[in-house]
Amino acid sequence: MPFVNADFKDDLPNCVDIVDIINRRVPLKKVGKDYKACCPFHHEKTPSFSVSVEKQMYKCFGCDEGGGVINFVMKFDNLGLVEAIETISGELGISVVYDENVKSVDSRLARYRNLMQRVRQFYIQQLKQSPAKDKAVNYAKNRGISGKIAKYFELGFAPPSSNLLSEFEQNDQNIADLKTMGLLCDDQYRSGQYYDFFKDRLMFPIHNAKGNIIAFGGRTFDNNTKVKYLNSPETPIFSKSKELYGLYHARKYSRSIDYILVVEGYMDVIALHQVGISQVVATLGTATTIEHLNILSRVTNTIIFCFDGDNAGKKAAWRALNVTLPVIKTGITVKFLFLPDGEDPDSLVKKESSKVFVTRIENAQPLSQFLFSHIKAELDFSTIEGKTLFLEKVSTLLRKINYKIYQQQLLEGLAGEVNQSIEQIKYILERQDTPVQINTFDIPKNYEEPPISDFYDSDDNYKALISAPIKSSNSLIDQMIGLLLNYPSMIDETVELRVRKINDADVLQNLANSALLQEDITLEDIIKPFPQKQQLLDLYNKKKVLKNYDYKDEFLDALLKIEKKQKNENALLITNEIEYTKSLQARKGKLKS
Incomplete structure (x- = not known):
């Protein structure tokens, strides 16, 4: 997005009349020297919204909203700063002055966007004129899509043959x-x-946020087709991890965006719009990303994830929660809405009224409630062991949170769940990463250990017995890191749990956790949090194979080797402890005699 020249931005309010700009959106009535209306930003019957000609400012004495002309257009039209400036300038025929020090936008991008508009029109015409259009029309009708909503979302039809090629092949x-x-x-x-x-x-x-068409999605008419929904691939103007279907419509047609409902498909967005619920978006065939959250947090203060209530839906919700924790910030509320098993927004809103569905939205679970209930469901919370595991799992998630006030609130909630004080919980968390020294029994303070040579052939043999150093698995761990970076999608919950149990493998464990939480994560994103990026890239390149290769098979083989090695080493440590215990008991017996 281009940058507007700072002087132009500062001078723009002096070139326009705020009354004229606002009156185009909200009918104003002159009262004395000012203008008044019912506030467009909250519901009221008695006008408390005032526009001052002299000050060129607006102010609502009911909800306390106020500011200048740019701020009003940003809020009323749901636009960013640059978009609002361009809108005001366009309405008054003023040319926007951009910052000349900023690199100009690639001219090809404008050409691509213009072409996509022509393609959109082609698909719309095919829905009206194609000999094969009936299957598309009948499908839309069977799914309850009205002609009005089809026009609203600019739906079209891609015919069975290569008609798009025929339309544009002359150029x-x-x-x-x-x-x-x-x-x-x-x-x-x-x-x-x-x-x-x-x-x-x-x-x-x-559409992107400005309303430009940047990609397409297509739905097959045959439910037996393996790929029902197909999206455009990544292009210079489209990245599925950074775009949300329906966001443009939500911003354009919702006067006040007090929440955004995040659903899973095009049809969910369209079905909800059709019954008047317009504050809804859908991800484009990918899990929720940090980029999605950043975009949504600029539009609304409340983000509500909507999922099916089955295991797949809860798994997807859990991933969204884990992505959300590190980036949640001041003023943002995150909630989760679970629908009955087998239902999605499209099907459910057809069975119940929009009023009932809105009630579901209003009763969505806060993030904290979902976090605690989800972990509780995985263990026996009625036992001490279950509560201990609950405490461990929640505390691991708390460490991901950078918003300290929210982290403190969750800490207090955790204390209430396990019926302990905040101080006790903090103490437990502080000590959780501290290695615990385990003694099989206490040695009396006045006990003097006899010479080691009385029991063993040499000091070296004794030291070897009691220390039994664990051999390093760095070569195997490095091998696994390289494999994971090449093929992160191989990490599922079972593999991640096994990796979590490896000793001295923090980097590998963090990489596996990131791969599990974010599908289709890129190499750049997965290594971004680590200072040793070059080392990770070296491991990636070392294991990179140009032809088809079974990365997962090699990864699991290395994982199995480490697990066997740790199992043998643990057995050896236990044996050594037993032998050491026996030796001390023998010494005690010898001293007594």
Whole structure:
């Protein structure tokens, strides 16, 4: 996004009349020297919203909102700073002055966006005119999509044949750009030939925050098809981990965004919009990312994740929670809404009224409640052992939180759950990482140990027996790190749990945790938190294989070797402890005699 020249931004309010800009959005009535209206930012019957011509400011004496013309447009139109400045300037015919010191935007990006608009129009026309359109029309009707909502979301149709190619094949630049946008693919059987990426699907344009179309999604009509939903691949103007379907519509058509509901699919967004619930977005075939959370936190103060109530839904919710903890910040509230098993927003809102669904949203679980209840469900909380494990698991998550006030509140909640004081919980957490020295029995203070040579052939043999050093597994751990960086998707909950039990493997354990929490994580993102990035890259390159390779098989083989080694070493330590205990008992007996 370009940067606006600072002088232009500061001078813009002097070039416009705030009354004119606001009156285009909220009908104002002159009262004395000022203008008044019912506040657009909260519900009221008696006008308390005032606009001052003299000060060029607005103020609501009911909800305390106030500011200048740019601030009003940002809040009313749900726009960012640059977007608001461009909107005001556009309405008044003023040319925006951008910062010349900032690198200009690549001209190809504007060309790509213009082409995507033409593709959108092509798909819309196909939904109206294609000989094969009936299957798309019937599918939309069967799913309860009205003509009005189809137009609202600019739905289209990709015909069964390569019609998109036929539409644009006369222009070589268009063909090249369509390939870059992932809408045309090379035909592997015919050199120099292409075919449409989307065929025989209901098409959903994907907008960015400004309303530009940056990608498409397509839904097949055959429920037996393996890939029901298909998204455009990553392109110079589209990254699925940074975009949210429906965000543009939520910002444009929701006057006040007091919450955003995050659902899982296009149809969920459309179905909820159709019944008047417009504050809803969907991720684009990926788990919630940090980028998603940063975007949402700039739009609203309350983020509500909505999932099916089955195991898959709760697993997805747990991943969202883990991604959220490190980035949650002041003023942001995160909640979780679980629907009945087998239901999604699209199906449920058709069975119950929108009022009932809104009640579900209002009763969504706070993050803290979901965190505690989810962990409790995995263990027997009625036992001391269960509560101990509960304490360990929650405390591990608390360490991820950077928002200290929230961390303290969760700490107090944890203390209440296990019926202990805050001081006790803090003491436990502080000592959790401290190695515990275990003695099999207490040695009397006045006991003098006899010479070692009385019991063993040499001091060296005795020292070897009681110390039994654990051999380093660094080479195996380094091998596993390199494999994981190449193929992070191999980490599932079972593998991550096994990795967590490896001794002296903090880096490997943190990498495995990141891979588990964020699907399709990139190499750049997974190594980002570590200061030793170059070392990690070296391990990555050392294990990188250009051809198809079974990284997981080698990883599990190395993991098994470490587990066996630790098991043998633990057995040896136990044997040594027993032998040492016997030796001390023998010494005691010898001294007594």
